[in-house]
Amino acid sequence: xxxxxxxxxxSFLVVIAIAIVRTKDLLAVVMLTGIYGLLSASFFxxxxxxxxxxxxxxxxAGISGLLMLAAISMTxxxxxxxxxxxxxxxxxxxxxxxxxxxxxxxxxxxxxFDAPIHQHVAPRYINDSMQEVGVPNIVTSVLASYxxxxxxxxxxxxxxxxxxxxxxxxxxxxxxxxxLDEPKKEQMYQQHIVLRVISKALxxxxxxxxxxxxxxxxxGPGGGFQAGVIFAAAIILYAxxxxxxxxxxxxxxxxxxxxxxxxxxxxxxxxxxxLFNGGNFLDYNVLADDPIAGQHLGILLIELGVGCTVASVxxxxxxxxxxxxxxxxxxxxxxxHELISPELNRNVLNxxxLNxxxLNxxxxxxxVLNNGEVK
Amino acid sequence: MILGLYxxxxxxxxxxxxxxxxxxxxxxxxxxxxxxIFQTSVFIFYxxxxxxxxxxxxxxxxxxxxxxxxxxxxxxLTAIVVGIATTALGxxxxxxxxxxxxxxxxxxxxIQDQLTEDKT
Numbered sequence: 416x417x418x419x420x421x422x423x424x425x426s427f428l429v430v431i432a433i434a435i436v437r438t439k440d441l442l443a444v445v446m447l448t449g450i451y452g453l454l455s456a457s458f459f460x461x462x463x464x465x466x467x468x469x470x471x472x473x474x475x476a477g478i479s480g481l482l483m484l485a486a487i488s489m490t491x492x493x494x495x496x497x498x499x500x501x502x503x504x505x506x507x508x509x510x511x512x513x514x515x516x517x518x519x520x521x522x523x524x525x526x527x528f529d530a531p532i533h534q535h536v537a538p539r540y541i542n543d544s545m546q547e548v549g550v551p552n553i554v555t556s557v558l559a560s561y562x563x564x565x566x567x568x569x570x571x572x573x574x575x576x577x578x579x580x581x582x583x584x585x586x587x588x589x590x591x592x593x594x595l596d597e598p599k600k601e602q603m604y605q606q607h608i609v610l611r612v613i614s615k616a617l618x619x620x621x622x623x624x625x626x627x628x629x630x631x632x633x634x635g636p637g638g639g640f641q642a643g644v645i646f647a648a649a650i651i652l653y654a655x656x657x658x659x660x661x662x663x664x665x666x667x668x669x670x671x672x673x674x675x676x677x678x679x680x681x682x683x684x685x686x687x688x689x690l691f692n693g694g695n696f697l698d699y700n701v702l703a704d705d706p707i708a709g710q711h712l713g714i715l716l717i718e719l720g721v722g723c724t725v726a727s728v729x730x731x732x733x734x735x736x737x738x739x740x741x742x743x744x745x746x747x748x749x750x751x752h753e754l755i756s757p758e759l760n761r762n763v764l765n766x767x768x769l770n771x772x773x774l775n776x777x778x779x780x781x782x783v784l785n786n787g788e789v790k
Numbered sequence: 791m792i793l794g795l796y797x798x799x800x801x802x803x804x805x806x807x808x809x810x811x812x813x814x815x816x817x818x819x820x821x822x823x824x825x826x827i828f829q830t831s832v833f834i835f836y837x838x839x840x841x842x843x844x845x846x847x848x849x850x851x852x853x854x855x856x857x858x859x860x861x862x863x864x865x866x867l868t869a870i871v872v873g874i875a876t877t878a879l880g881x882x883x884x885x886x887x888x889x890x891x892x893x894x895x896x897x898x899x900x901i902q903d904q905l906t907e908d909k910t
Binding site: 487 | 864
């Protein structure tokens, strides 16, 4: 039965991937990517990876689609029909795929118990983690204790990516004032009262669920990464329904920038404190008198740091995309191009020239028509 | 035999579909979607390797003796969040490219680059 579910889910994934290749409308592509994410999350549940499924469902089917939609609204939603040498690409892909399939021939069969991957560290994690770390969820104890240094590096990567988006998309502060004298435009959030009322009632529960996932991660699926994304999703929902300006008034962007840094620092400083207490970097045993209590304290603190950084970075990324988009719409409406670089001005000029030549040709054809009538 | 390696073959197929999108499509957003598909197929590969027949999710419980391998779960769980952060960085780059070139099609960008090179 499980095999049947496997096969069906994997076939769906292939069908959706092929549909993504063939679709030209990028909006549809993003929707298909969301379905793809949700399907792979269901597949992870079948394969017993509940923590991974949790993360993939909130990231692959949620945040990533949202960010892509925000990007598409700034870059246009149709792909140009021409392609680059599909035959050569197909050749390269077929050769690579063939070699990879050849490589799988001597792999251990799917689900086999004596595969090499299950022989080295996994038995130690499964048999001894309860005595050594005292947390029922083995994934959490590996993530936050055995491989904590690894996770620290990953949180640093997420933090750096947030900084990168900030430096690429952030707008100069002084431009904020332009909206004050502008009459409020009719946005989605000003029309749909049902959505606003319902979501206002739902957002506190989403935040509460995020906190549950954060602090229950030791005992069930969950942890800082998932909680951070869910927390960010609630605030992004607020920003979408009540407008970016209102959201920024409640959740200031600089506060989130501070929180992103604080999360990473909290994580690293737990390591430094354990150094000062005579242990190794990120060795939580020395944090309290009882090693197990020390482990619990360490895991709680670093998961909190992870949650802070992930939530703040996701919110920073979304706010910057949405802010950029509003500024672009504003500038095209006002016809003042001060926000956008001179190159775009040139393009706009080109397009107006194009319009005038089109007009000329139209006039020309009219005169030609008239002449014909005269004749 | 066929069912034993079926997962890996599908993973290779998905990976190649993503790879094809990356090299054969000119639209930068479509390329990022292709990368996402490639990435997800690697995730599926790792999780498939960690699976154990009639195993259980790696959360310790009474009366369960066989668990799936938790190590790939940990690696992929963090990789997913790192992946969305880097994808967001890529999308931000695409937005900036659109602002300065007025297009996100690879060939149009290349033509504009060559034009400016010829001028200088």
